[in-house]
Amino acid sequence: MARELRRLLLSPERLGAAPATGAVLLEPAEQHYLSRVLRLRPGDRFAVVDGAGHLWLASLAGDQAQLLQPLAGPWQHEPEPQTRLNLAVALPRRDADVLLRMATELGIDGLQPLQAERSVAERWNRPRALAIVREALEQCERLWLPELQDPCSPEAVFGAATGVRLLATTRGAQPQSLPARLPAPLGASFEAVTVAIGPEGGWSPAEEALAIERGWQPVSLGAAILRTSTAAVAATALLTSWRAGLSP
Numbered sequence: 001m002a003r004e005l006r007r008l009l010l011s012p013e014r015l016g017a018a019p020a021t022g023a024v025l026l027e028p029a030e031q032h033y034l035s036r037v038l039r040l041r042p043g044d045r046f047a048v049v050d051g052a053g054h055l056w057l058a059s060l061a062g063d064q065a066q067l068l069q070p071l072a073g074p075w076q077h078e079p080e081p082q083t084r085l086n087l088a089v090a091l092p093r094r095d096a097d098v099l100l101r102m103a104t105e106l107g108i109d110g111l112q113p114l115q116a117e118r119s120v121a122e123r124w125n126r127p128r129a130l131a132i133v134r135e136a137l138e139q140c141e142r143l144w145l146p147e148l149q150d151p152c153s154p155e156a157v158f159g160a161a162t163g164v165r166l167l168a169t170t171r172g173a174q175p176q177s178l179p180a181r182l183p184a185p186l187g188a189s190f191e192a193v194t195v196a197i198g199p200e201g202g203w204s205p206a207e208e209a210l211a212i213e214r215g216w217q218p219v220s221l222g223a224a225i226l227r228t229s230t231a232a233v234a235a236t237a238l239l240t241s242w243r244a245g246l247s248p
Contacts, residue, residue, distance in 0.1 A: 005045055005047040006046050007048070008033070009138050024065045045057060048067060051143070052143075054077055054143065055076040081109060085193055086112065086192060087195055088154075088161070088194060088196040090116040093200075095229035097128075103236045104137055105136050107142065110147045114151060114152065118202065154198075158211045159214060161194045164181075165211075166219045168235060174220070175218035177221075178195070178221055197228055
């Protein structure tokens with residue numbers, strides 16, 4: 001039943017500050033979304049998610065969302081994925097919004113924008129990027145909000161990422177395909193997989209050499225030269241499909 005209801009994302013902090021009655025004061029934009037966009041009337045039901053694995057049924061009560069279950073007893077609970085999937089990507093000038101939306105819908109857990117040597121992206125707008133990710137989560141019915149970082153250099157990511165680290169590339173010696181580089185199921189202790197996607201002009205020789213020096217494995221997404229947005233979405237789809245195969 002809950003999957004048939006439209007969803008509203010409210011942060012765990014806001015929900016935790018709600019009174020014992022479970023009535024959460026809605027912000028004007030949220031009231032507009034529920035009343036004008038979804039055309040809900042007082043008493044109509046919708047779902048509230050916190051982006052941390054929980055969902056409650058709720059009803060519209062004027063300028064408030066009235067939770068229909070106790071805060072400590074949500075209608076649905078989903079544990080955090082045991083294997084975290086991260087996408088580090090040099091956001092393109094075009095299609096950056098689509099990239100963020102589609103990666104969220106497909107199930108990525110971490111989004112790290114990169115400012116590479118050949119990046120030509122527009123100025124970073126965190127509120128807009130976060131709004132796109134949040135709206136995508138509401139639309140696709142995920143319970144876990146991807147962690148969105150601010151842009152950093154590839155060098156910072158190449159040195160800090162842990163787990164399996166894959167560098168998408170189309171140049172040099174023929175790398176293995178991304179699926180071939182993904183390990184066999186390793187159980188609950190498996191930590192994370194991070195795929196790094198370069199800018200439209202590709203990684204610089206220095207960036208690629210540094211990544212390989214620090215243990216990143218070059219991978220291919222196929223014979224064609226893909227746009228950054230296409231490569232990021234294709235990599236995310238391959239990762240989430242692989243993770244689904246880890247489940248018994």
